[in-house]
Amino acid sequence: MQTKKIINDGNRAVDEMLEGILAAHPRHLRSADGSPRSIIARDGPRPGKVGLVIGGGSGHEPTFLGFVGKGLADAAAIGNVFASPPPDPILECAKAVSCGAGVLFMYGNYAGDVMNFDMAAEMAAMDDIEVRTVLTTDDVASAPRDQRQKRRGVAGNFFIFKAAGAACDRMLSLDAVERIARKANDHTFTMGVALSPCSLPQTRRPNFEIGADEMEIGMGIHGEPGIARGKLGTADAITDEMLDKIFAEMAPKRGDKVAVLVNSLGSTPLMELYIMNRRVKQRLDEIGVFIHASWVGNYCTSLEMAGASVTLFHLDEELQTMLDHPCDCAMFRAG
Known part of the structure; x- marks a missing residue:
């Protein structure tokens, strides 16, 4: 049985979405000339800025x-649904934002993205554009602690990109921006839970199967297998299970400071997210960890997948400064 979607043609869904986004946010966004999958900030690139x-x-x-x-x-270089952008739109992005101080590529640690962004970096080098790369690896569930470099990048991208973008906007050097981006990644921890599948526009069929009374802890944002499947628990029990795994990695101490993201994977409503956020605060209060800032809502989704993720960004003074730095984007503003 096919799922219901408000689309015209599954094969055109991404391009029509981009047309709609550009129409909705002309003050913030434009596409690169001749490259509609290369989306450029109207107020961002400037001389001497990474x-x-x-x-x-x-x-x-x-x-x-x-x-x-x-x-x-x-x-941002945009690929098909759940697929890496090819090298050409990535290269066009690099050309559009290269202002003499170098370019940093940042993206989740997925094989297709690594291959295509690396190819684009090699192509950029031929145009005398220096490119550095920082992969995001915040998904605690996707590999053991001693193999963190193999982990996926998920909703924690929100904090990691924010820190790196602030460093760029403050006109720091490419070396400093790369250092802060890596530090932000090392201080970001995410766990998710999936309750039901999503469906791609081209197929409109569920991308995995799960029982009506089941949940899967640690499932990836493309439906990659998680670490445990079991009976659906209460909001507090689910949140506790995710936080226990995050705390084991983050090792918070009394007096520490964090930023919190409670993120919907697509169809989980705000009511449920705020119930989870309530439990996150209770658990952090119990161990004496202060919440500097919280975000609750849709920040890194998986089409219409039901489920949520919790991300903790373990702050120090430098990372807090980057988090608090103002930004003005199409779908997110701070400061």
Whole structure:
């Protein structure tokens, strides 16, 4: 049985979405000339500033498009649903934001993205554009602690991109921007839970099967297997299970400071997210960890998947400064 979607043609869904986004946010966004999958910030690139290029597959909105703007990413390369952008639109992004100080590529650690962004970096080098790369690896469930470099990048991109974008906007050097981006990644921890599948526009069929009374802890944002499947628990029990795994990695101490993201994977409503956020605060209060800022809502989705993720961004003074730095993007503003 096919799912219901408000689309025209599944094969045109991404391009029609981009047309709609550009129509809705002309003050923030434009596409590169001749490259409609290269989305550029109207108020971002400027002489002497490190350019920040993010990107990946569609279907995770507002990631990546929503984080393009002044004080955050300068450009995003957009792929098909759950698929990496090819090298050409990535290269066009790099060219559009190269202002003499180098370019940083940032994206989730997925094989297709690594291959295509690396190819684009090699092509950019032929145009004398220096490119550095920082992969995001915040998904605690996707690999053991001693293999963190193999982990996926998920909703924690929100904090990692924010820190790197602030460093760029403050006109720091490419070395400093790269250092802060890596530090932000190392301080970001995410766990998710999936309750039901999503369906791609081209197929309109569920991308995995799960029982009506089941949940899967640690499932990836493309439906990658998680670490445990079991009976659906209460909101507090689910949140506790995710936080226990995050705390084991983050090792918070009394007096520490964090930023919190409670993120919907697509169809989970705000009511349920705020119930989870309530439990996150209770648990952090119990161990004496202060919440500097919280975000609750759709920030890194998986089409219409039901489920949620919790991300903690373990702050120090430098990372807090980057988090608090103003930004003005199509779908996100701060400061």
